[in-house]
Amino acid sequence: MAQSDPLYQRIASDLRDQIRTGAIKAGDRLPTEVELREQYDVSRNTVRLALGVLQNEGMISSTQGKGTVVREQVMLTYHAAWAESRDRHASDQTDAFYAEMRDQGRKGEYRDFEMRIKPATPELAARLHVDEGDSLVSRAISRFVDGQPFSLQDSYYPMDISQECGLLTPHDVPGGVIRALxxxxxxxxxxxxxxxxxxxxxxxxxxxGLSQGTPVLVYVRTTYSDKRPLRLTLTIFAGDRNRVVYELGDLTAYAENGGAS
Amino acid sequence: MAQSDPLYQRIASDLRDQIRTGAIKAGDRLPTEVELREQYDVSRNTVRLALGVLQNEGMISSTQGKGTVVREQVMLTYHAAWAESRDRHASDQTDAFYAEMRDQGRKGEYRDFEMRIKPATPELAARLHVDEGDSLVSRAISRFVDGQPFSLQDSYYPMDISQECGLLTPHDVPGGVIRALxxxxxxxxxxxxxxxxxxxxxxxxxxxGLSQGTPVLVYVRTTYSDKRPLRLTLTIFAGDRNRVVYELGDLTAYAENGGAS
DNA sequence: TGGCACCATTTGTTGGGACAACTTCGAGAG
DNA sequence: CTCTCGAAGTTGTCCCAACAAATGGTGCCA
Structure with a gap:
């Protein structure tokens, strides 16, 4: 904002303000680079630097030949806490995801299921309590909502448990993995x-399908039996489209008293 | 990686691989822009584009006059679950943070405490179950660890509760806010x-103090009494230095059987 | 009417050059 | 020996130019 800021920073600030105040709304097209070049009387190079700043902040997104638009975001919620998903776990991981999406009026689907055997990295080994380099069974999927990719999930199981429970199949486990375990x-x-x-x-x-300037939410769940770690699930969420929620404590009392929206 | 990728992408991939494989280690200096320019026989402009890619991925960090180095990361853990912090809540928010840091062998401190009265944004209003524009009491602090900023925290309280419990003071509440409530x-x-x-x-x-290419973890906790929302705490974590952890379920049985590291 | 070729528009890639700003370090002054 | 200043090295900012690649529409032709 300061007068002494670099030119491209000032242009970025200017455009950022226009977006924040609603002068340029979500979905709107920004002026073209040439127009901005004339408007601010700078080189196209400088304009591109300014747009790059906003792109890295995740505010805008440009496509070759089409132009530059203000991004709009739709957030989906992933309920992670035990109480919420306990009853759903009774069936299947797949069903749990479908149920979540159905609750939010979306159509969830899976793609690119893949079963592989990988050596344990130091981090995986520490969490699953096996030795580094030990074989682990990896069962990975991509989650799509309304045809758009939302998250990548990769579950790792110790080899002995996988063999015992029939996880070495290149397709869904009937009834769900949790039940099989x-x-x-x-x-x-x-x-x-x-x-x-x-x-x-x-x-x-x-x-x-992340555009420039979109971080990911990395979500690692390690589940335990009373004796040992059973499973590690690594989920990479597209940061601009996902929200992870935990509801904890005894909120039933609050709900009974007529909780908020 | 493909042959047809733009030049700057190929250079970025090349450097990324060198970092990933350890040919250039964390903390090491990269070749200077001029050296890279000669090495790849491209313009300095293109070299800077390549470095920009890695910078936006959070892999490297450059300082004017000094050079470009591979970033190294130290992760701190924030235990968020109820069971973990229940006993600490007995005292104070401040103490809970100190205790966490002490457990991890770090020195935590607070700076820039600020009490302000703000109108409720639509999001705040919905979560705290008040009307949009209603006055809320905001109590904000910055958390530092080992002299480095780690998170920004802003707690919002409904006005009537704030007045009743003496939260309108521009300093810490003796014994902690939770106890006062x-x-x-x-x-x-x-x-x-x-x-x-x-x-x-x-x-x-x-x-x-975030360098280019570092996202933030946005953490919103809304706490409830049996009748209404009491408090909303918005925490902005520096994404490259923080990890939020939830331990849920009855893990005592596992611990008794001699759990992992 | 349907489809194809072409063109204008717009962003992407790459090269070149110049100077500014900051850091480091060594030489020289005190 | 210490302090200061300046030169060398390095990244930051900014300009100019040209062509590539993708998109959307126009208009011709079958």
Missing amino acids: AAKGHTEIGYVDELTTRMPRPDEARKL | AAKGHTEIGYVDELTTRMPRPDEARKL
Whole structure:
């Protein structure tokens, strides 16, 4: 904002303000680079620097040949807490996701299921309590909502459990993995969720269709039986379209008293 | 990676691989722009585009006059679940943060405490169950660890509760806000946490000392009594230095059987 | 009417050059 | 020996120019 800021920063601030105040609304096209060049009397290079700033902030998105538009966001909610999903877990992971989406009036689907055997990285090994380099079974899927990619999920299981419970199949486990594990005595009694954020790697950006300036929400759930870690699920959420929610404590009392919207 | 990729993308991929494989380690300096220019036989403009890509991925960080280095990350953990922090809540928000940091061998501190009265935005209004534009009391702080900024926290309270419980003071509430609320019958019985991610706004990037390509983790906790929402806490975490963790379910049985590291 | 070729528009890529601003470090002054 | 100043090195800002690539529409032709 200061007078001494670089030119391209001032132009970026100016456009940012116009978007924030609603002078340019979500979905609207921005002036073309040539128009901005004339408007601010700078080189096209400088205009592109300014647009790059806003692009990295996730505010705008440009397409070759079409132009530059203000991005609009639709947030989907992922309920992560135990109480919420306990009854759904009775059936299947797949069903849980479908149910969530149906509740929000969307159409969820899966694509690109893949079963692979991978060596444990140091991080995976530490969390699953196996040795580094040990074989793990990876069962990965991509989640789509209304035809748009929303998250990439990769679940890792120790090899001995996988063999015991029939997870080495290149397709869905009938009845769901959780049920298959429980049938052999591996009952989940709790989990640890870790949430971080970072910028996507190129392949993640491609698979999730992320435009420049969109971070991902990294969500790692390690579930335990009373004896050992059973499973590690790594989910990469497209940061501009997802929200993870935990509802904890005894909120039933509040709900009974006529809670808010 | 494809042969037909733009030059700057190929250079970025090349450098990314060198970093990933450890040919250039965290903390190391990259070749200077002029050296890269000669090495790849491109214009300095193109080199800067390539470095910009990696910068936006949060992999490198450059300083005028010094050079460009590979970033290294230290993660701090924030335990968010009820069970973990219940006993600490008995005292104070401040103490809870100190305790977390002490557990991880760090020195936590607060700066820039600020009490203000703000009108409720649509989002705040919906969550706190008040009307849009109603006055809310905002109590904000910045959290530092080892002298480095880690998160910005802003707690909002409905005006009537604030007056009743003496939150309109421009300094810490003795014994902690939670205790002050409970003393007047506003006992917290549960909460809803919402986690999202996005790129920081310019002022957030400045306050948190974020370098280019670092997203923030947005953490909203709404706490409830049995009758109404009591408080909304909005925390902006520096994405490259923070991890939010939830431990849920009955993991005591696992711990007793000699859990992992 | 349907489809194809072409053109204008717009963003993407790449090269060139110049100067500004900041850091480091060594030489020289005190 | 210490302090200061300035030169060298490095990234930041800004301009200019040209062509590539994608999009959308126009109009011709079958």
